[in-house]
Amino acid sequence: MSLPFHMAFPVNDLETTKNFYSNTLGCKMGRFTEKWVDFDFFGNQISAHLCNLDLTENIKADVDNVAVPIRHFGAILKWEQWEELKTTLEANNTEFIIEPQVRFQGETSEQATMFFKDPSGNCLEFKAFRDSGQIFSS
Known part of the structure; x- marks a missing residue:
């Protein structure tokens, strides 16, 4: 553990x-x-x-043709938890940096992901894998 x-x-x-x-x-x-x-x-x-920092600016990088904020943190959830969080965020009119989506559909590395900011401008990513055994696969 x-x-x-x-x-x-x-x-x-x-x-x-x-x-x-x-x-x-x-x-x-x-x-x-x-x-x-x-x-x-x-x-x-x-x-x-x-603290007194401007947290609104964030450097982005191209990942599979999507501009992803480099400085971010988050969690890997179970698929059902991810769906529940997505529903909660949508109900709260959360502005997404990257809309909730499923990547690599039908592949072994299929995953759901979404990016948004907290009230201070910190970027968060939440994701879920259909097969949790694929989290660290290459």
Whole structure:
């Protein structure tokens, strides 16, 4: 069994961050102060730290003819979880950077993916694989 990872990231408002990660993404909030907050991010610990950075600009790279934000994080979900999150995000009128889609349909590496930003401008990707054994395949 692997242990969870920890990642810290910048945000510009803790209240909107708490609301987004708790209510929209369904992450349980952990410890917090007036400067940071921890979340259970699908079994991993992420820490949002208040700072004064412009997080709106993001470098993109071409991946299979799609402009993908390079600085991003996210989670690999079960297919049903991904569908549920997609429905929740659409119900909340989330603006997608890359619309929810299924790539490599019918192939062994078939996967669902979507990109969007949190309220501070951090880019997130959520994906799901039809066959979880393909996550690390080449």
